[in-house]
Amino acid sequence: MAWSNEALADIVAGDITDGWYVNLGVGLPTLVAERLPGRPVLVHSENGILGVGPPPPAGEEDPDIIDPGKNPVTIVPGAAYMDSGMSFALIRGAHLDLSVMGAFQVSADGDLANWRLPGKKGGAIGGAADLAAGSRRVWAMTTHTTRDGQPKLVRACDYPLTAIRVVTRVYSDLAVLDVANGRFRVIRMAPGVTEDELRASTGAEIEFAIQ
Amino acid sequence: MAWSNEALADIVAGDITDGWYVNLGVGLPTLVAERLPGRPVLVHSENGILGVGPPPPAGEEDPDIIDPGKNPVTIVPGAAYMDSGMSFALIRGAHLDLSVMGAFQVSADGDLANWRLPGKKGGAIGGAADLAAGSRRVWAMTTHTTRDGQPKLVRACDYPLTAIRVVTRVYSDLAVLDVANGRFRVIRMAPGVTEDELRASTGAEIEFAIQ
Amino acid sequence: MTGAADMGHANRHANPLDKVVESAEAAVADVPDGATVLVGGFGGSGFPKVLREALIRRHPRRITVVCNNADFGGFVYEDGLVRMICSYPVGATAKPLLEGIEAGTIELELTPQGTLAERLRAGGSGLGGVLTPTGLGTEFQVGRRIIEVDGKSFILALPLRGDVALIRAHQADRYGNLVSRFAGRNFNPLMAMAADLTIAEVDHIVEPGQLDPQQIHIPSVFVDRVVAVGGGPA
Amino acid sequence: MTGAADMGHANRHANPLDKVVESAEAAVADVPDGATVLVGGFGGSGFPKVLREALIRRHPRRITVVCNNADFGGFVYEDGLVRMICSYPVGATAKPLLEGIEAGTIELELTPQGTLAERLRAGGSGLGGVLTPTGLGTEFQVGRRIIEVDGKSFILALPLRGDVALIRAHQADRYGNLVSRFAGRNFNPLMAMAADLTIAEVDHIVEPGQLDPQQIHIPSVFVDRVVAVGGGPA
Numbered sequence: 001m002a003w004s005n006e007a008l009a010d011i012v013a014g015d016i017t018d019g020w021y022v023n024l025g026v027g028l029p030t031l032v033a034e035r036l037p038g039r040p041v042l043v044h045s046e047n048g049i050l051g052v053g054p055p056p057p058a059g060e061e062d063p064d065i066i067d068p069g070k071n072p073v074t075i076v077p078g079a080a081y082m083d084s085g086m087s088f089a090l091i092r093g094a095h096l097d098l099s100v101m102g103a104f105q106v107s108a109d110g111d112l113a114n115w116r117l118p119g120k121k122g123g124a125i126g127g128a129a130d131l132a133a134g135s136r137r138v139w140a141m142t143t144h145t146t147r148d149g150q151p152k153l154v155r156a157c158d159y160p161l162t163a164i165r166v167v168t169r170v171y172s173d174l175a176v177l178d179v180a181n182g183r184f185r186v187i188r189m190a191p192g193v194t195e196d197e198l199r200a201s202t203g204a205e206i207e208f209a210i211q
Numbered sequence: 212m213a214w215s216n217e218a219l220a221d222i223v224a225g226d227i228t229d230g231w232y233v234n235l236g237v238g239l240p241t242l243v244a245e246r247l248p249g250r251p252v253l254v255h256s257e258n259g260i261l262g263v264g265p266p267p268p269a270g271e272e273d274p275d276i277i278d279p280g281k282n283p284v285t286i287v288p289g290a291a292y293m294d295s296g297m298s299f300a301l302i303r304g305a306h307l308d309l310s311v312m313g314a315f316q317v318s319a320d321g322d323l324a325n326w327r328l329p330g331k332k333g334g335a336i337g338g339a340a341d342l343a344a345g346s347r348r349v350w351a352m353t354t355h356t357t358r359d360g361q362p363k364l365v366r367a368c369d370y371p372l373t374a375i376r377v378v379t380r381v382y383s384d385l386a387v388l389d390v391a392n393g394r395f396r397v398i399r400m401a402p403g404v405t406e407d408e409l410r411a412s413t414g415a416e417i418e419f420a421i422q
Numbered sequence: 423m424t425g426a427a428d429m430g431h432a433n434r435h436a437n438p439l440d441k442v443v444e445s446a447e448a449a450v451a452d453v454p455d456g457a458t459v460l461v462g463g464f465g466g467s468g469f470p471k472v473l474r475e476a477l478i479r480r481h482p483r484r485i486t487v488v489c490n491n492a493d494f495g496g497f498v499y500e501d502g503l504v505r506m507i508c509s510y511p512v513g514a515t516a517k518p519l520l521e522g523i524e525a526g527t528i529e530l531e532l533t534p535q536g537t538l539a540e541r542l543r544a545g546g547s548g549l550g551g552v553l554t555p556t557g558l559g560t561e562f563q564v565g566r567r568i569i570e571v572d573g574k575s576f577i578l579a580l581p582l583r584g585d586v587a588l589i590r591a592h593q594a595d596r597y598g599n600l601v602s603r604f605a606g607r608n609f610n611p612l613m614a615m616a617a618d619l620t621i622a623e624v625d626h627i628v629e630p631g632q633l634d635p636q637q638i639h640i641p642s643v644f645v646d647r648v649v650a651v652g653g654g655p656a
Numbered sequence: 657m658t659g660a661a662d663m664g665h666a667n668r669h670a671n672p673l674d675k676v677v678e679s680a681e682a683a684v685a686d687v688p689d690g691a692t693v694l695v696g697g698f699g700g701s702g703f704p705k706v707l708r709e710a711l712i713r714r715h716p717r718r719i720t721v722v723c724n725n726a727d728f729g730g731f732v733y734e735d736g737l738v739r740m741i742c743s744y745p746v747g748a749t750a751k752p753l754l755e756g757i758e759a760g761t762i763e764l765e766l767t768p769q770g771t772l773a774e775r776l777r778a779g780g781s782g783l784g785g786v787l788t789p790t791g792l793g794t795e796f797q798v799g800r801r802i803i804e805v806d807g808k809s810f811i812l813a814l815p816l817r818g819d820v821a822l823i824r825a826h827q828a829d830r831y832g833n834l835v836s837r838f839a840g841r842n843f844n845p846l847m848a849m850a851a852d853l854t855i856a857e858v859d860h861i862v863e864p865g866q867l868d869p870q871q872i873h874i875p876s877v878f879v880d881r882v883v884a885v886g887g888g889p890a
Contacts, residue, residue: 019672021877040673042831042876046535047464048605050875063466064604070465077865078673078831080872083607083639084464084490085543088536092556092782093849095877111559121524123532124510125562130536133556134782164559230438232643251439253597253642257769258698259839261641274700275838281699288631289439289597291638294841294873295698295724296777299770303548303790304615306643322793332758334766335744336796341770344790345548375793540783549774550803550810553784569784569803571814576784580805604870636838637871 001192002144002173005031011188012100012141012171016041020097021050023131025114026069027102028141042078044096046127048087051079068127091127092134099135101128103142103170105157108204110167110179112140113159123160132163144172144201151203153177153184174198177206185209212403213355213384216242222399223311223352223382227252231308232261234342236325237280238313239352253289255307257338259298262290279338302338303345310346312339314353314381316368319415321378321390323351324370334371343374355383355412362414364388364395385409388417396420441598441648442627446476449621449649453586455482460542460584460613461489465513468606469493470590470623472651477588488542488584490535490609492516503528507582509535534562537579539612545581546615546644554579587617591640594624595631598645599638607639614644621647675832675882676861680710683855683883687820689716694776694818694847695723699747702840703727704824704857706885711822722776722818724769724843726750737762741816743769768796771813773846779815780849780878788813821851825874828858829865832879833872841873848878855881 003011009031016022016036023044024033033043034054043052045067052067053074061072082090090096105113112132116123132138142152153170170177175198176188183205186198199206214222220242227233227247234255235244244254245265254263256278263278264285272283293301301307316324323343327334343349353363364381381388386409387399394416397409410417443449450473453459459477463469478496486505487494493513497503503519506528511520522528533541540552553576557563567578589610591600600622602610614620622640627650677683684707687693693711697703712730720739721728727747731737737753740762745754756762767775774786787810791797801812823844826837834856836844848854856874861884 017672040671042673044877045605047467048608050877051869062604064468064606066465066467066605075869077863078829078833078876079869080833080875081602081605081607081870082872082875083602083611084535084539084609085612086875087608088539089777089781089849090875090877092536092554093780094782095849122511122520122530124512125532125534126510127535129534129560129562130556133558134536161560163556228438251437253439255643256839258701259842261643262635273838275702275840277699277701277839286635288629289595289599289642290635291599291641292636292836292839292841293638293641294836294845295769295773295843296846297641298842299773300543300547300615301641301643303770303788304546305548306615333745333754333764335746336766336768337744338769340768340794340796341790344792345770372794374790544786548789550787550789550805550808552778552786553812555782555784569812571784571812574784578787578803578805602870607870636836636841 001190003190008141008171008173009035011176012139016098021095022098022100023091023096023135025099025101025128025131029100029102032100032141044090045073046087046091046131048082048084049075049079050082051076088127088130091130094134094136096135098137098139099131100139100141101132103140103152105152105154105159106140106142106167106170107154107157108179108182108184110165111157112138112162112167113157114162116160118159128162132166137168138166139169139171140167141171144174151201154203174201183207212401214401219352219382219384220246222387223350227309232306233309233311234302234307234346236310236312236339236342240311240313243311243352255301256284257298257302257342259293259295260286260290261293262287299338299341302341305345305347307346309348309350310342311350311352312343314351314363316363316365316370317351317353317378317381318365318368319390319393319395321376322368323349323373323378324368325373327371329370339373343377348379349377350380350382351378352382355385362412365414385412394418439642440596441642441645442596443647443649446472446623446649446651447479449473449647450477450480453477453480453482456484457482457585458486458488460587460617461487462587462589462608462610462613464490464605464608468590468602468608468610470588473588473621473623488582490538492519495519498522498528505529505531507531507533509533509538539609541579541582542609542612542616544579545583546612549581551578551580553577582616584613584617585619587613587620589614589620589622591622591624593626593628593633594622594648595628595633597630597642598622598648599633599642600624600640600645601633601637602639611640614640620645621649623649623651625652626650673876674830675876675879676830677881677883680706680857680883680885681713683707683881684711684714687711687714687716690718691716691819692720692722694821694851695721696821696823696842696844696847698724698839698842702824702836702842702844704822707822707855707857722816724772726753729753732756732762739763739765741765741767743767743772773843775813775816776843776846776850778813779817780846783815785812785814787811816850818847818851819853821847821854823848823854823856825856825858826860827867828856828861828882829863829867830861831864831876832856832882833867833876834858834874834879835867835871836873845874848874854879855883857883857885859886860884
């Protein structure tokens with residue numbers, strides 16, 4: 001049985017080390033943010049907040065305290081605001097221990113595609129290319145396959161790329177997999193998921209570090 | 212008769228337009244600074260002050276309020292402190308209307324040599340190369356000749372350069388001269404100085420915009 | 423301490439350091455057709471909405487807008503917005519703009535957010551460009567120069583400047599020193615540096631000397647006009 | 657609001673965000689031989705004098721010091737300072753250092769001050785370099801790559817990083833958020849960003865949440881250790 005989004009977010013949050021500075025992308029990674037309050041982890045928001053807290057109570061939203069998705073947030077004690085120049089210096093300069101990002105596709109070389117569907121015009125890159133290229137670790141958090149069952153973990157991405165050779169680990173609803181030299185190495189599997197099932201829904205070679 | 216340092220500083224200060232942001236180098240240009248209080252001109256100090264005021268009264272020096280020469284200063288109302296990154300962004304980005312700098316040599320193409328004597332080791336460049344390369348206007352303020360009578364206004368500098376093609380005007384003890392396409396154009400002369408005298412003490416072609 | 427402020431107070435029009443103008447309309451009245459306009463803000467935070475509206479009423483032709491977000495549908499009129507440079511073409515009023523991009527009447531230059539920040543900083547700092555790893559191996563390197571340093575490849579991100587910048591802050595003094603509020607700072611300092619004419623809307627204007635000089639987010643040298651628009655948080 | 661600070665207060669050693677160390681000696685105890693050490697400050701302002709003295713007592717071998725000024729004569733001992741990168745080789749204790757340069761036992765890399773600032777910023781920001789006009793046509797372009805952009809020449813200034821940075825601020829919270837005092841800010845933010853291990857000396861340390869988050873000059877992410885040295889102005 002696949003992990004629920006909530007169960008997966010618990011796993012990701014559990015793998016975040018106390019003391020880390022992290023950025024959590026829109027989509028699934030926001031569920032990770034909900035699990036961090038009370039932990040000594042500082043959450044960065046690329047629009048210029050280091051130390052993002054939970055959403056404010058209704059009626060206490062401030063238009064100048066928002067996350068990259070423009071949702072109202074709060075800050076924690078020890079937070080700092082900064083301008084976009086410093087915020088992206090922080091990102092690009094590998095000062096973030098971790099970025100957790102959504103994904104359309106991840107290749108077995110760690111390439112990430114997560115900003116535009118193929119064949120579409122437009123698309124919004126925002127800070128994703130910088131976060132992917134600059135963070136010390138990039139973890140992709142995604143369903144293992146698309147809605148129509150196509151693998152999202154592939155040999156090579158055919159979707160527009162966000163950055164190349166950056167993802168070190170994938171958290172999917174079926175498994176946790178490390179990117180390992182052109183293969184995915186499974187380090188954890190959802191309960192009841194079989195090796196064959198995982199192989200069938202993955203578009204690249206996989207190996208099993210677990211039995 | 213040559214202008215005194217004080218008379219020359221009066222002339223330079225008189226040519227500074229109200230509303231300008233200016234940087235005044237060490238040496239002779241500091242005399243200009245003494246003439247600005249009360250004028251709507253903001254003085255920049257490259258160590259991170261915009262809005263430098265006069266020296267403090269004895270006993271009120273603060274070790275964290277100093278000019279580039281490490282002398283205690285004050286600030287004026289409307290001043291701002293900044294880090295070295297922003298301070299030199301300001302300089303290099305042509306946000307200063309004017310830098311007044313001392314000079315060992317100025318060429319008729321506007322090249323400036325003002326940081327090291329030839330043949331010497333060491334020397335201290337500090338912010339001079341940035342100020343010379345980046346300011347909207349660079350005025351050199353200097354004696355017209357060296358102590359042993361050698362011209363400081365020359366066809367081409369043979370001293371180590373600070374920046375090339377940057378000086379637009381020279382204020383010397385003998386004259387005020389614009390740099391004009393490989394020549395110096397005299398726009399003002401000290402009382403009693405003759406054209407021949409000026410020609411003799413200048414190492415490049417000069418022309419006279421005044422009679 | 424002596425200072426220019428003392429003079430300006432008595433007769434402010436005699437003090438050319440005094441950047442205060444009376445209205446947003448007056449502040450943008452001479453923005454020319456064909457201008458490149460930098461606009462600060464991230465979503466609604468630190469966004470100069472009053473200046474944007476004033477400029478829409480001014481109805482400039484053939485303008486390029488540079489802003490992280492694309493909330494500029496109000497400039498989509500006959501011969502209006504021709505080019506949008508942003509990282510995130512989304513926004514409350516973006517629909518007509520996105521339709522123009524789709525139809526090919528408006529050009530979109532999509533830039534990673536951090537590269538946009540560095541390009542503006544380079545433009546305001548006199549740099550000829552910066553070498554960034556962001557976008558390497560993606561479509562964001564298409565048409566860009568690649569420069570190798572110590573065996574590593576970087577994209578040369580070129581400086582970006584505007585004829586005008588519209589920015590927002592919380593407080594200003596009359597010289598144009600600005601203090602931002604919370605995450606409203608974002609692109610405002612970078613855009614202030616990178617334009618020939620920088621216009622700031624603020625909630626409050628005070629006299630020079632009333633803001634803590636250690637806590638100025640945008641020094642006055644980067645600001646040409648300041649207009650109090652009120653209505654913001656205290 | 658909830659936050660990590662609440663936990664750290666009760667048992668600070670359980671909170672890895674708490675960067676406070678007990679003494680300058682402890683803070684520099686593991687600075688290795690051969691290290692490149694960035695040092696903030698401009699003259700005496702914002703200069704981490706207590707950390708410098710502690711590091712001199714630690715007596716590291718073969719170190720490179722990067723600082724705007726060259727006030728590091730205390731590192732001139734057998735196999736001590738081997739290289740100085742600065743813009744202004746002058747300072748109260750610079751004499752033995754300058755003699756070493758003259759004698760050829762210490763290498764001096766003289767860098768224009770603004771180029772030093774940009775090189776540190778590039779080092780801390782993940783940039784492969786910046787293109788600067790400063791030094792063009794002078795000896796400061798010797799050995800540097802020249803890159804043309806739109807027919808204009810620029811010097812490629814390469815990133816500069818340190819193994820360690822010693823910096824100074826006025827106030828800190830326990831996470832290492834720093835507030836500078838007056839012109840003491842100078843190179844400190846740039847050096848904090850550009851080192852693998854950043855150590856700050858400050859006058860006062862407060863709890864997280866006690867500094868205004870809008871007025872932090874150096875965010876905690878750039879700081880690894882904080883030591884209160886006292887003795888500074890209130």
